Amino acid sequence: MKHTMAMESLGDLLGQWPGGNEALAQADRLMNDLLEEPLVQRLQNKYPELSRDVLRLNLNKVYQYTTEYRNCSNCPGLERCPNDFEGHYTLLSCETTGSLVQLNERKVTCKKLLAKQSQDLIRSRVRSFYVDEKALSRGYSADEILTNDLERMKAVGQLMKYIDVTKEQGLQKEGLYLAGMFGTGKTFLMCYMLYELAKAGYTGAIVYMPEFVEDLKSLMHEPGKLKETVDVMKETDLLIFDDIGAENLNPWVRDHVMGAILNYRMNRKPTFYTSNYNLDALEQHFSFTNKDGDELHKGQRIMDRIRHYVQIVHVKGHNKRGK
Template sequence: MESLGELLKSWPGGRSLSEEAERKLKELMRDPLVIKLREKYPDVDEDAIRLNLNRVYQYVSEYRNCTNCPGLDLCPNDYEGHYTLLSSETMNGYTQLIDRKVSCKKFLARQNEEVIRSRIRSFYVDDAALRRGYSSDEILTNDIERAKAVGQVLRYIDRTREQGLGYEGLYLAGRFGTGKTFLMCYLLQELAKAGHSGVIVYMPDFVEDLKALMHEPVKLKETVELMKSTDLLIFDDIGAENLNPWVRDHVLGAILNYRMERKPTFYTSNYDLEALERHFSFTSKDGDELHKGQRIMDRIRPYVETVLVTGENKRGRK
């Protein structure tokens, strides 16, 4: 933003700088914002305004900029997302105007969004799904067929806000494209606003990467520890992965064993719980292992509320 000194220097010749400064002073004295400032601080007379002309000019100019805000990215003020506030202090008979920078609502909102976003980690899930915002009313009316499922998710969010984090999660089962992942991203965002951390993992890609991480034990341990410790963990599209015994028993089993009576785990799947157990009971390497499928389900089934997500396939819909 142009300072008062720069503004005065830019005036065409014929008048002295002092004349232009006096003219600017008279203009500022008539400004409603300055009149309001003087009503709040009666000691601020014309001499005080004259002595602090640059501060007062900046105060008025930045207020006007904020009134006609072009958006945070185009903020014309000296400090993006901040404006000047003035207060008065009288010492030894002299009135001094004190300026300070204050964050605007848009800047505070962006900061809050960044804090919320920092609480959420995604593995192989499109970040756009996490950033996309919908109101609870909108997701309720988006597809009336899935209203019951949406109601269960909203009740879970409200209950967690009121009672704190429990260890029961949600298991969202339904056909392709009914919005299961979106509902879980919505839950993550809403509970991140309440201060909870979260991780969402797209299982098919995650399992493939785990096979490579077998040879990077430090990175593997960091990944597993993150999933153990996060407040909210979502396994997205579980059952669609190409499973092997090591992933099932030593990675997924270890994560679920740690979380099952500590923190909630959430799932989206095209399978119901019985079909998921059959999926976990068979691997391409060892064939049928019913007891191992049952063992992993013992760490899932008792710790989730099942949510059946019905409705039309929204993928590719415009």
């Protein structure tokens, strides 16, 4: 009764304004159009107890319901979501308690936001040190990996098998050593592996060696930050040293940083490498000649932590840099 009186009072008030009757008539037409929406009619079919009077009492909810449904049907993309609560839409349901019929609303997360949240979670599992973020943020597909360069099919097959075995059996003790010429897609393949295994719940880190080694010179004076960086590399499930052998290495980095990381990860977690050099050439790189025998021994020692804990993958193909 109070609601009817309020509506009548509102009608009287509108009628007294210049053009008030027309405004009221237009409001009635808009309300009737809204109640005739196929979406609203489907809602009434689902809940027969949902009378037009109840719908009229909940016009704001009904309007938002139909508007957001229309927005989602013509989705402009998550970044330009026009709904009140980005990435969500309104659903209505009906609840009857005794003679009281209530129209309830709830917010539902849309598929695009769910997909983004899933991708964000996957990417949060992967850390990069001086690697182009584009290499990690792009999407990958098995078809793209397989067909990008037919010359590297054997290498891709080895990589796919490794991913499958890890998903089935858990982390392996051995990693992979991807050796090949410049621009054959070694980093691309490693990022694909990180992405696929991040989807399975594994954490990973990829380190671009030339820049990492240069940055370590400044980290020498920041022991807290150095320890934090080294600890991440020790503990992550999958660690990739990208372009190893291209760095301007020094004994301290080799023995106290690389050595410490690899010594910790032995028999615990797999380590991966991409390089333009084979293992013998990498050993020469690690064996500095300025102190001859002593450095040769130290170079061999770190290679023992690499050579015996990797499967060799020869990556052939065309140079894709700059394409």
